[in-house]
Amino acid sequence: MKRIVRAACTVFVTAxxxxxxxxxxxxxxxxxxxxxxxxxxxxxxxxxxxLIGWDRDSIVVRGRVSRGDGFYLSGSDSGVKFxxxxxxxxxxxxxxxxxxxxxxxxxxxxxxxxxASVTASDVSGWFxxxxxxxxLSGSATSLDAQTMSGTLDMAVTSPWVRARTGSGHLLLRGxxxxxxxxxxxxxxxxxxxGVLRAQAVSVTGDIHYVGAPARGSIADFSxxxxxxxxxxxxxxxxxxxxxxxSGPIENAFRQxxxxxxxxxxxxxxxxxxxxxxTVRTFKGAIRLRTQ
Amino acid sequence: MTDPTTHLTEEExxxxxxxxxxxxxxxxxxxxxxACEACADDxxxxxxxxxxxxxxxxxxxxxxxxWPGIRSRIESTKVVTLPAEPAARRxxxxxxxxxxxxxxxxxxxxxxxxxxxxxxxxxxxxxxxGRPDTVASxxxxxxxxxxxxxxxxxxxxRLELTRSMLEPGAAxxxxxxxxxxxxxxxxxxxxxxxxxRNPELRRLLATSYRExxxxxxxVSNAG
Numbered sequence: 001m002k003r004i005v006r007a008a009c010t011v012f013v014t015a016x017x018x019x020x021x022x023x024x025x026x027x028x029x030x031x032x033x034x035x036x037x038x039x040x041x042x043x044x045x046x047x048x049x050x051l052i053g054w055d056r057d058s059i060v061v062r063g064r065v066s067r068g069d070g071f072y073l074s075g076s077d078s079g080v081k082f083x084x085x086x087x088x089x090x091x092x093x094x095x096x097x098x099x100x101x102x103x104x105x106x107x108x109x110x111x112x113x114x115x116a117s118v119t120a121s122d123v124s125g126w127f128x129x130x131x132x133x134x135x136l137s138g139s140a141t142s143l144d145a146q147t148m149s150g151t152l153d154m155a156v157t158s159p160w161v162r163a164r165t166g167s168g169h170l171l172l173r174g175x176x177x178x179x180x181x182x183x184x185x186x187x188x189x190x191x192x193x194g195v196l197r198a199q200a201v202s203v204t205g206d207i208h209y210v211g212a213p214a215r216g217s218i219a220d221f222s223x224x225x226x227x228x229x230x231x232x233x234x235x236x237x238x239x240x241x242x243x244x245x246s247g248p249i250e251n252a253f254r255q256x257x258x259x260x261x262x263x264x265x266x267x268x269x270x271x272x273x274x275x276x277x278t279v280r281t282f283k284g285a286i287r288l289r290t291q
Numbered sequence: 292m293t294d295p296t297t298h299l300t301e302e303e304x305x306x307x308x309x310x311x312x313x314x315x316x317x318x319x320x321x322x323x324x325x326a327c328e329a330c331a332d333d334x335x336x337x338x339x340x341x342x343x344x345x346x347x348x349x350x351x352x353x354x355x356x357x358w359p360g361i362r363s364r365i366e367s368t369k370v371v372t373l374p375a376e377p378a379a380r381r382x383x384x385x386x387x388x389x390x391x392x393x394x395x396x397x398x399x400x401x402x403x404x405x406x407x408x409x410x411x412x413x414x415x416x417x418x419x420x421g422r423p424d425t426v427a428s429x430x431x432x433x434x435x436x437x438x439x440x441x442x443x444x445x446x447x448x449r450l451e452l453t454r455s456m457l458e459p460g461a462a463x464x465x466x467x468x469x470x471x472x473x474x475x476x477x478x479x480x481x482x483x484x485x486x487x488r489n490p491e492l493r494r495l496l497a498t499s500y501r502e503x504x505x506x507x508x509x510v511s512n513a514g
Contacts, residue, residue: 074302087298089329112512114458128512130461148464148509164505166468184468184506203475203502222498224475243491245482265491282479282495 026062026100030073034059034080036104040125041081042111047096049113053105053122053138063099106141117150124158133168143176151186170205188226195219202226206284210291212236213275220278227285230277234290237271242288244281251288299323299330308337432493439500446507453510465510472503 034057042049065071065084068091073082082101084094096116103109109125111118113132120127122138127145134145135153145152146164154163155173163170165183172181175194182188182201190200190209198219200207206226212233213219221228227247230240234253242249243265253270268288279286299307303320306312312320324331454462479496486492 070298070300072301074300074305083301085301088296115460128509130458130464146509146512148461148468164509166464166506166509182502182505184502185471201498201502203471203499222495224478224495224499245489245492245495280491280495280498282475282482282492 026064026098029061029063029065029071029099030082031058031060032073032080033057033077034104034107035077036106038077038104038107039079040101040103040107040109041079042101042109043081043083043113044099044111044116045084045093045096045114047116048098049111049116049118050098050100051109051111051118051120051123052100052102053107054102055105056102057104058102059104060102061099062101063097065097066095069094069097105139137174213238213277215274217275218277219275220280222280223284224282225284226281227287228279228281229285229287229289230279231289231291232270235271237273238269238275238277239273240268240270240288241276241278242266242268242286243279244284244286246283247281247285249286252290253288298327299334304330304334304337307334309341432490432497435497436493436500439497439504443500443503443507446504446510450507450510457510461510465506468506469503472499472506475499476503 036057038059040059042051059073059080061071061073061082063071068086068088069084070087071082071084073080075081084097084099086092086094093114103123105122107123107125109120109123109127111120111125111127113129115131116129117133117135118127118129119135120137122140124140124142125144127134127136127143129147129150131149132147133150133152134147136143136145137155138157140156140158140161142160143154143156143158144162145154147168148166149168150165151168151170152163152165153169153171153173154161154176157175158177160178161172161176161180163172163179163181165186167184168186169189170181170183170186171189172179172192174192176192177194177196179192179195179198179200181190181199183205184202185204186202187205188200188202188207190198190207191211193211194214196214196217198217198221200209200219200221202223204225205223207221207223207228209221209228209230209232213236215237217238242251245264247264249264249266251266251268253268299320303312303316307317307320307324324334450465457465476496476499479492479499483489483492483496
């Protein structure tokens with residue numbers, strides 16, 4: 001499974017790079033010098049926004065803005081804000097447009113969109129969208145991403161990641177160290193490796209975990225009515241504390257029947273018990289499966 | 292620039308309002324303001340905001356003057372009057388302490404003995420009821436639930452105030468998410484009413500309230 005995830009990541013990165021190269025470059029809207037840790041604030045209503053971290057001390061924005069809309073970028077070397085606004089009185093919001101921004105890798109972003117999708121690689125910061133899909137990849141110092149009804153796909157290497165969706169699918173890949181992910185009713189797929197601290201929560205969405213807990217890691221999975229499914233290699237090592245008020249608990253690693261009390265719970269030690277995993281549900285099923 | 296259908300840029304409006312616009316652009320921008328009511332209104336609004344912000348920078352009262360009063364209020368709540376203790380009870384205190392230490396030691400010995408005995412073969416089953424830490428755990432989680440509940444109410448009130456300013460679609464998404472979380476909370480409250488000493492249920496309730504708060508906190512971003 002690890003190989004499949006790795007291959008999928010490689011295909012995704014290659015496809016993204018190829019698509020960026022084959023697409024004709026849109027005209028430069030603005031370019032300016034920027035400090036390596038420049039703070040960048042973006043408000044983009046509709047369309048798409050691509051953010052690419054690079055090793056230069058400058059910011060470049062490319063794209064085409066619709067007639068009647070205006071692009072603005074203001075600020076200093078240490079902080080800029082940019083976006084597109086309507087400059088005609090007949091409509092409040094600008095029309096959808098596609099923007100591509102190159103910025104220093106260590107820049108701190110604050111991105112907000114309404115329906116615009118965001119694709120970002122090798123950048124850090126805060127990302128928020130009402131209904132847009134967010135796709136974040138590469139290395140980052142920290143990432144905080146939220147979308148209310150869009151989907152969220154993270155394939156990142158980062159010391160700290162926080163991700164939230166409302167009804168959208170949440171997919172976590174890559175190698176983040178400290179993870180805090182939650183969804184209300186979307187499906188949460190947890191396929192990240194090397195995670196040391198994790199908290200994954202859903203209300204009704206199912207949680208799928210694929211991989212093996214890292215040695216010394218602590219993870220907490222909680223859902224009200226979603227199912228929690230762990231697909232792990234036979235070599236997985238950890239102490240699994242599983243409890244469900246009324247959902248079934250299935251363990252494919254050992255033949256154990258769940259307790260018949262109202263508080264159903266079991267503790268299972270796999271391998272040498274090198275990690276600690278707690279799973280808690282109200283009525284969702286808990287399943288441990290082998291790969 | 293004086294064309295009223297082409298408005299000033301965000302940067303021009305901001306710099307006009309705070310007076311940092313370059314001399315080369317100032318004349319044309321001001322000419323546009325005379326011709327365009329929308330830009331003029333916006334710049335005037337920005338000027339008022341900046342003015343208010345500058346006024347706020349100068350506190351009307353010296354914080355140092357307020358501190359003694361605040362401190363005395365804090366100190367007064369720290370003092371708790373204890374009831375007078377009879378002399379007989381004071382005399383008996385060393386005996387009570389010795390008995391308590393002996394009782395704790397006995398309980399510890401029994402607990403260790405039971406722990407060693409039950410460790411073998413019970414790894415697969417966890418009993419959450421009857422544990423000594425259950426009561427403390429319930430109290431702790433109850434505190435969290437109470438705090439989350441209060442915070443959720445504040446945020447719900449704020450949502451109602453800002454609902455009309457939300458982006459299209461945002462209000463519907465928030466309402467949908469809240470309905471899902473509220474349904475989970477209602478189910479958990481019913482379950483807790485049936486099984487009030489179950490700490491796991493209370494933990495799940497606290498988690499659901501935390502989710503509700505997070506949904507509500509997104510409202511401030513959606514505006």
